[in-house]
Amino acid sequence: MAARVLDVELTQPLHEVSGLDAYDEALIVLRFRGRPVGQTRRPISGGRLDLPGAHAELVEAAGPCLVERWVHEFLGWSDDPAPRAEPATVAVCTRDRPDDVRRCLEGLVQQPDRGDELLVVDNAPSTEATADVVAAFPRVRYVREPRPGLNRARNRALREARHDVVAFNDDDAVPDPGWLDALVRNFDDPAVACVTGLTMPLELETEAQELFQRLSPFGRGFRRVVFDATTVSPLAVGPIGAGANMAVRVSALDEVGPFDEALDAGTPTRSGGDSEMFSRLLGAGLRIVYDPAALNWHRHRRTRQELRQTLYGYGVGISAFLTRSLLVRGEWTAPVVAWKWFRHRHAPDLVRALLGRPGPRPLDLVVAELGGCLAGPWAYLRSRGAR
Amino acid sequence: MNGAATVSVVVSTHDRRRSLERLLAGLAAQTWPRPRMEVVVVANGCRDDTAEFLRGYRAPFELQAVEQPDGGPAGGRNRGAKEAHGDLLVFLDDDVEPSPDLVRAHAEARAPDTVVIGYLPPAYGRDRDLLRVGLRTWWERLFATLARPGHRFRYTDFVSGNFSIPATLFERVGGFTLGLRSRDDYELAARLLPLGTRFVFSRAALGRHHDATDLDALCRRKYWEGHADVAIGTRHPSLRATLELAGAAPPTRLSVRRAAPASGPPTIRARDRRLLALLGRLRLHEPFRRRAQAMFASAYWCGVGDALGGIERLPSYLRAGPSPAHDADEIEVDLREGLPAAERRLDDERPDGVRIRFGDTVVGRIPPEPGAERLRGLHLRAALAHELAPALASALMLERALLPGAVPVPAETLLSATAA
Secondary structure: OOEEEEEEEOOOOOOOEOOOOOOOEEEEEEEEOOEEEEEEEEEOEOOEEOOHHHHHHHHHHHHHHHHHHHHHHHHOOOOOOOOOOOOOEEEEEEOOOHHHHHHHHHHHOOOOOOOOEEEEEEEOOOOOHHHHHHHOOOOEEEEEEOOOOHHHHHHHHHHHOOOOEEEEEOOOEEEOOOHHHHHHHHHHOOOEEEEEEEEEEOOEOOHHHHHHHHHOOOOOOOOOEEEOOOOOOOOOOHHHOOOOEEEEEHHHHHHHOOOOOOOOOOOOOOOOHHHHHHHHHHHOOOEEEEEEEEEEEEOOOOOHHHHHHHHHHHHHHHHHHHHHHHHHHOOOOHHHHHHHHHHHHHHHHHHHHHOOOOOOOOHHHHHHHHHHHHHHHHHHHHHHHHO | OHHHOOEEEEEEEOOOHHHHHHHHHHHHOOOOOHHHEEEEEEEEOOOOOHHHHHHHOOOOOEEEEEEEOOOHHHHHHHHHHHHOOOOEEEEEOOOEEEOOOHHHHHHHHOOOOEEEEEEOOEOOOOOOOHHHHHHHHHHHHHHHHHHOOOOOOEHHHOOOOEEEEEHHHHHHHOOOOOOOOOOHHHHHHHHHHHHOOEEEEEEEEEEEEOOOOOHHHHHHHHHHHHHHHHHHHHHOHHHHHHOHHHHOOOOOOOOOEOOOOOOOOOEOOHHHHHHHHHHHHOOOHHHHHHHHHHHHHHHHHHHHHHHHOOHHHHHHHHHOOOOOOOOOOEEEEEHHHOHHHHHHHHHHHOOOEEEEEEOOEEEEEEOOOOOEOOOOHHHHHHHHHOOOHHHHHHHHHHOOOOOOOOOOOOHHHHHHHHHO
């Protein structure tokens, strides 16, 4: 049932991979000169994966993105902005996940050192474990934010940051080499207020992780996209990306306000804090860039119970974000978006699951997310009241 | 070369004394050396206290204040250019607040036969009004397009609130055309492009645009844009096919109020104004945008109809323009001879269009475009990197070209990938 996550560089000779007896399948991230260009799945038989024999299929899976990269190399052309000269602040907001944080920091200190500031915001910790982990990394600054809430931690990071660009990496994610560079170079355009990146799974060992990968993949494709209020409705921010892999310009947040501390993990609303910020930035006429070259790897929740909780949390977060948009910002498209979501996403899934027909979502997960959506508005009000 | 340049900042102003004050304060803070800068302000038929203000103003820089009867923005700017002594003219609208490096950035980007467009984002701050957000997004998209390497400049890309041009080039092209109440910048660009003028964008030449546009002002402006497009098409028949009026049909119903045909700019009906206000208050983005667009389109077509002397004259007006491909100079390049050689040819010959092949295989074409820059090598490379990338990849594979660092992949595989 488990899938092995592999990273394959298409410009290098391919070799057979062995020792994969525990896996039925491989999820292969395809790269061209280090840049992710596509993904594909291949079956594993007898614990081996014949990559050379699958060469043609791998190239086909990478498709148009690969062709474009290849042509650009032939032409000596690049669409990428020049590397950013000014250093940035990288913030990892965390709560009681010392092992994940250690893995994340190990990845972070391997980023090329351009004088960037590395920050861990330890949010309402119950032990000193995280502080101990950070102490082992002299380059990393430790900050404690005692009031629980991911958005509180994010705002604390913004206040503590010495630089105008702050990159956020979730504590359960590991940055790819070159992640930070790819993210922050997109701020050359002064109108860009936020950049998001591609997130792939660190492992797919359990069924729950596989389900999460199939249902709510963080990936938004392998093409760079620029969003503004003309290309996407300010409330339909799904395609933009996620807070697990994003960077913001501090001066832009001075304009639109900080993260809403009633939203996201650690509060009754559980998630939605990133979506709400994307929405606010777009609503102010600013631009957001999605750049898949900024890759990080996320450890999905391992058990079914945790997955249900996560999807419930997404349901609460999205409807809390819509509630906030309506109440605080007077966005009357919010009920329209909520209705469309229900009609085109939840309702068909629910019907399919109830009738026992095959569909992408098992019943318990549909119910979890839907239950979250119903709980969202009240959760937001409670969260605001408790602040 | 930059060391010797003298700059004249030219401002034509009409009844905006406070804006002018803010602009002059920004000019007083420029990092460009004062001995090499002068400012020429033309008070264009001002009925407020602009003239007295200018007379009493103690400028820390060389200032020439000129008064004249209202000559429109074109008349004001032409007069300012005439009175200026500098090698480089920097034109700023009177509602611009220049950043301290604006003049320096224009001076450093200057080159013969080159027009520099500066970055001019609207200064709306925290305003979330849907109209303003829409405008802001429109401006930022324009500048992002101009900033793209290899962008083929079109006369409709030219915005003139913050730009610089060598004084000799401005004189050679004859300055702005009088009598256009809008889009005189488009019309100027239409005359500059055939001279081989290069247009470059400079983000560093930053000015903030304190744009006081509201719904009514936009409606009036769209009317005059309709008028101007007819005038531009009359002067430049080869551009008729590129005008807004050639690309769309007049609306069947007018979303604006007219006292009578040919009576000047239309006004917004009270109920439409209320509806838009409601949509704006509820922040229903899409319905708001559609309604506003309908209004502006109606105003535009009123302008077109008035300028033509009746909208029924549109078909014959459009037919009268010559076929754009008529005098177009299109060359052919073969990439087998190498990309640098092909680029050099384009940089030397500056054709209107180019057909591209790789050996016996056709790769594609950059067609001639009336009102667009004559081609340079960079345009070829940009087109090959974007629209023509799949075709180039196919051609390279078909021609079994040897490519350094190529992916070791069978040709057929990459061909099927390009077909995807």
